[in-house]
Amino acid sequence: MFDAMRLKELDGMVRRMGAIVSVFEVRSSTVGNQSFTAFRELMDVYIDACGRNMRQGEDFIEKGVQLNSDDILKLNEAFRKVFGAEPMGLTPKD
Secondary structure (H helix, E strand, O other): OOOHHHHHHHHHHHHHHHHHHHHHHHHHOOOOOHHHHOHHHHHHHHHHHHHHHHHOOOOOOOOOOOOOHHHHHHHHHHHHHHHOOOOOOOOOOO
């Protein structure tokens, strides 16, 4: 658990990360490489997990990002899109 000041900090981080990812999506779509553009999906999973962890009272910076089964499924699919191969060793914490 964390105090209101830390919550404000973490929330601001999540919002800024979301803004950066939006810019990445716009800029990367002009490259013409779908695998590169799919990095957006990896970032989305990370940001969603950070937000969820924060709402659950977990500090995703100090404790790391806790992934659930749905996150793992999404990461695996995004990994395949980006790298064209199966990821190794991703397991959920739930």
